[in-house]
Amino acid sequence: MEEIISSITIKSESKIVLLVMDGVGGLPQEPGGKTELESAYTPHLDRLAQRGICGLTDPLAPGITPGSGPAHLALFGYDPFNYYIGRGVLEALGIGMELTPIDIAARANYATVDEQGIIVDRRAGRISTERNIELCNLLQQKISRIEDINIIIKPGKEHRFVVVFRGEGLGGGVTETDPQKEGKKPLQAKAVDTDSEKTAAIVNRFIEIAGEILKDSKPANMILMRGISQSPNIPPMQQIYKLNPAAIATYPMYKGLARLVGMKILPIKGETIEDEFIALEEHFSDYDFFFVHIKKTDSSGEDGSFEKKIKAIEEVDRLIPRIEKLNPDVFVVTGDHSTPCLLKSHSWHPNPLLLYSRTCLPDKVNSFGERECNQGGLGRIRAMELMPLILAHAQKIIKFGA
Amino acid sequence: MEEIISSITIKSESKIVLLVMDGVGGLPQEPGGKTELESAYTPHLDRLAQRGICGLTDPLAPGITPGSGPAHLALFGYDPFNYYIGRGVLEALGIGMELTPIDIAARANYATVDEQGIIVDRRAGRISTERNIELCNLLQQKISRIEDINIIIKPGKEHRFVVVFRGEGLGGGVTETDPQKEGKKPLQAKAVDTDSEKTAAIVNRFIEIAGEILKDSKPANMILMRGISQSPNIPPMQQIYKLNPAAIATYPMYKGLARLVGMKILPIKGETIEDEFIALEEHFSDYDFFFVHIKKTDSSGEDGSFEKKIKAIEEVDRLIPRIEKLNPDVFVVTGDHSTPCLLKSHSWHPNPLLLYSRTCLPDKVNSFGERECNQGGLGRIRAMELMPLILAHAQKIIKFGA
DSSP states (O other), X not given: OXXXXXXXXXXXXXXXXXXXXTTOOOOOSSTTOOOHHHHSOOHHHHHHHHHSEEEEEESSSTTOOBOHHHHHHHHTTOOTTTSOOOHXXXXXXXXXXXXXXXXXXXXXXXXXXXXXXXXXXXXXXXXXHHHHHHHHHHHHHHOSXXXXXXXXXXXXXXXXXXXXXXXXXXXXXXXXXXXXXXXXXXXXXXXXXXXXXXXXXXXXXXXXXXXXXTTTSTTSOEEEEEEEEEOOOOOOHHHHHOOOEEEEOSSHHHHHHHHHTTOEEOOOSSSSHHHHHHHHHHHTTTOSEEEEEEXXXXXXXXXXXXXXXXXXXXXXXXXXXXXXXXXXXXXXXXXXXXXXXXTTSOBOSOEEEEEEETTOOOOSOOSXXXXXXXXXXXXXXXXXXXXXXXXXXXXXXXXXXX | OHHHHHHHBOOOSOOEEEEEETTBBOOOSSTTOOOHHHHSOOHHHHHHHHHSEEEEEESSSTTOOOOHHHHHHHHTTOOTTTSOOOHHHHHHHHXXXXXOXXXXXXXXXXXXXOTTSOEEETTTTTOOHHHHHHHHHHHHHHOSEETTEEEEEEEOSTTEEEEEEESTTOOSOBOOSOOSSTTSOOOOOOBSSGXXXXXXXXXXXXHHHHHHHTTTSTTSOEEEEEEEEEOOOOOOHHHHHOOOEEEEOSSHHHHHHHHHTTOXXXXXXXXXXXXXXXXXXXXXXXXXXXXXXXXXXXXXHHHTOHHHHHHHHHHHHHHHHHHHHHOOSEXXXXXXXXXXXXXXXXXXXXXXXXXXXXXXXXXXXXXXXXHHHTTSTTOEEEGGGHHHHHHHHTTOBOOBOO
16 A cells, blocks of 8 residues: 555645644543543634544554554554564654664663572662663763674663664564563573574673673662564655655654654744644744644543543644644644543544545534544544545645556 | 454453344335334343444445355454355354364265266255265264274255364365266365365265265265365464353354354253343353354344344343343444345345443444444444454453554
């Protein structure tokens, strides 16, 4: 499908705004009640729903709850079952590291081992972030390169950090060294395919040297590695869609995901939703595709705070006219997955979807909500089917076949 | 997809009831009329439809009418285009034979041949079932083994019986020996691949010996074999879904299909629908997934009896509160395919679908019927997409990807 889309996309002047309210879909708290979105006062989104066309998207497939990685890949039109984003890669993106396609990224933990090398604490007593930074600096100073591979170390929070192995000939198929329980020795990293033998050797050598450097730093006298994975080689949106895309997001992970598909990350002055809208206004003439990511809808859902989620949705709604004023050719509002306060987690429930453009055929949907969208003219599609639809309404897709 | 699902399913305490009203979907007898399901008085199913979420499933794909085998495989979440259930295997399951993954099963017919070995009656004058049993006993007594292959013979009705070849090294790619018309000699079974050469040799040897044994039993002095096929090697539900599944069905074929995917077949005291519900109640604490199969809705449809089909549906409806009382975490009511009385046969029309659980978002559907379900929140999905959805609502699936 990607190849087909790529063969019929064209460059044009039209502009697209894809506003993703992370985890916006929800559930009633009580049987018979309304969802967060249905409860929110959203006159602007409702007006757009009346003038536009609505529907639902399954993030991946019915019943499958996605992580943020696959959910966003799907929204960007990439088959999330084809491009796997490993834990190490996501963690690296999450702390703002920039990855290249040859990189291998791993989540690492400081841990405590006894004299026999047996793990007595997999989290090194959750050392402070400050101590973590000190130790990462020490490791980085002493290990910047193994053979022809560059090593990049970046601290996260508490005992967590990320190691990136950068160089030619590294495959991503390597097992983890964390035995997942205490009372055991760390495992050796093993290659699961011949392409990854060099990776396994470098990882093991790295851990050996690190163990040597840390030997007097108890409780953080060993490291464990998990989610060792390769940055997926994703053809950029420039190539597939002929777009000049930009991303507006406050959280590093979403910036990282956007960067993976070729988006330029726009600077934002602050951390508020309004700051994101200001960034959109300032850069609106420079790009033709804008991914605007709102985190608050998801984080309030994860907290289980129905009221906070409603407020986040209403905050976005109040700012909607600012986007309308920019007059994008296609304006889409949706989620990447649902995060019902009832479940306090991502869920499999479909995302409400609203598309507004001059070429849409308005349906009978009256307001922007899960159940209203269920009656919408776009029906129920998979999230990865959305991008071609957006491009079509932006007149950026030509006829397939004669 | 199966691998993906298998990688994200987890064991949990929650319980699922999948009530399959075989062939429940239908059509109006007269233009402007109601379907069987729409005509039936179903207050309990209607109440569930109001509190739950509804939709439609295409058994396989739009326009494709399924046999019972693929229809049930799809309901159980297996791609029916990947797993082929041959006629011989289905026939064996249908008369209650238990198959192992190494078995080859064939439908066999008694036939009449003349002195030259030319077939003069492909059905041996439809000999009585009693005579069939006698002859099958005779054959079984005299041929229990050829080389290292065990032979298991079981009579069906009239001139029909089933032969199972059990042993190592048998492939399922063997042509049939029935030339499909009279005036010809029986064909030799031929292997269509190298894996099936041993099967062809054993089948031909079996027919040769059987012909010898039957030579004085005119009109049943020869046998013909069709649908020679291997039991499909389906990964069981225990493995893919981590379920402990049980089936409640009165007809052998459905028990056989359930057994193919690893379900335990529960004993039922009688033959009525209520007996099936009693079995569910008695075993409810022992399993976490229950497939309850209702045959009457289909058989009355095949008979073309609109009134009888309505009665069957109403009989099920009256018993619905017994399932509600058990309080399963997910309760699903649907069909495997439609059987409109108008057509007196299976059809391609989508199945009405009702799902009730604490985590469903109730839609505006007011009653359980084909056209009401068409407005439902689950939209129109393929039957094989249903299992992941059920497992999600039962909280038996974890997030895909990070």
